[in-house]
Amino acid sequence: MLPIFYINLASRPDRRRFMEDQLQSLGLAGVRIEAATPSDISAEQAALHCDPHKPVYLRPRELACTLSHERVWQALLDAGHDRALVLEDDAELSSALPDFLSEIGAIDADMVRIESAGRPLRVFPAVATLPGEIALHPFRSTPMGSAAYILTRGAARYLLGHPSFRSAQTDLVLYNPFDEPGSGLTRLQAVPALARQLGDEGKQKQTVGRSDIDQKGDRHLFPSERPLQYRLLRLGQGFKAGWRNVSDHISNLSKGLERRYVRFMDEG
Template sequence: MLPIYYINLDSRPDRRAFMEAQLASLGLEGTRVSAATPADLTPEEVALYCDGRKPRYLRCKELACSLSHERVWKRMVTAGNRWALVLEDDAELSPLLPNFLESLGNFDTDLIRLEATGPTIRVFPPIANIVGIGLRPFRSTPMGSAGYVLSNRAAKLLVGHPAFRQRQTDLALYNPFDEPGASIRRVQAVPGLCQQLGSMRPDKLSIGRSDIAPVDEPHLYAKEHPLRYRLGRLREGLTEGWRNARDHFASKKQGLTRMSIPFADGTWTGSDLIPRPPAARRNGGPSAG
């Protein structure tokens, strides 16, 4: 079984107990990695990446989230892990997860996103089916980094990458157009094998609720230069929209479609089987982007 790491704030022993109990109930063992907090950021990091007077910036808690994931990637590289499962401490795990992890074998990719999504994402037809779980290359940038399997090659690429000082963790990790996401072979598990609790489970509200107080970090640049800020956002939106539209229509020939990723809870009975490839695709599968 591949190594499992879960990120946990020192101030949240309840979440630690939640994750340990979940893993134990599934016959799994995880290694806790202490999460970074805004208090761990150096004054230099705050000045460089979290300054609201700049056109683009990260909130301190967003940068701390990326640094937390980076701590896991560094441990993977140091330990020489070929693969590892990375979890956040509010991830609800599917009962299908152990069998999936045990059956991965030599499947060749860089990242397997395990998280279920409410909003639809753009996916290609499945390129593999492991114990009823389809693995689909995807072209969206889904929100959420609660659970993913990562290769050692990808971990080495991600450690210290400047994108994680400029964009939120998931926006840098899954973006199919910009680095480092563009260089990572990524697939989405269908159905999802974990989901963030948030407010989805009334009986787990205390676990799902973050205890990092929402700090008022106003974007001073937007307030001081409203017209310049809005024009910049409009220009970025038009550029990204045109790029996404061109990519979408070009990729439809490879079977690209939109779907919502369900969570494989204890009642899941479906599967994401590999369909017979049409003639147009017999000479080559889709690119993960």
């Protein structure tokens, strides 16, 4: 069976129990990786990447999230695995996951995202279908959420230390189809999905789904200090992103690109 790692804070034993109970009920086992927190960010890292007075600002909690995933990628490499499933500790798992994991080894892709999406994704026709009628689609969107994905050893080595993870949050870099390192990976989306984050689909009030990461003072100050420069910067970024998305979508329509909602397999 595919190795499984899950990220968890020592201060959240409730989430650890949640993950362990889920995995055990599915006949699976996971290795816990201690999550990074903003307190793990060095003063040098904070000055370089988390300075709210700079135009490019990464919130400490966002950088801590990336550091947590980097710990998993390093653990994957240290253990010598060919690939592994990476989970965050608020991921609700489908009952179909074990069968899916038993077959995924035959799929040649750097990454397989198995998490649901809150908005439609731009996907190509499926390249494979696994047990349970779970289709695997190459995708061109940048979905939010990095709670559940399968990563190969080569991809982990490629991602580790990439500078793009110091200027944007984990998922925006990981799944970006246009810029490195995301654009350098072969990426598939499972449809329907085999995991979703607690907090989705009306689960916000669940205790385990509650985040206790302190966000006080976690505010980008550059926009208020230099509003005109910031607006011009955002305008330029928005125009570039919009034009790139539209032109990419049109150019790929002939290849079967379409928008598709990725639901969680076990949702009611």
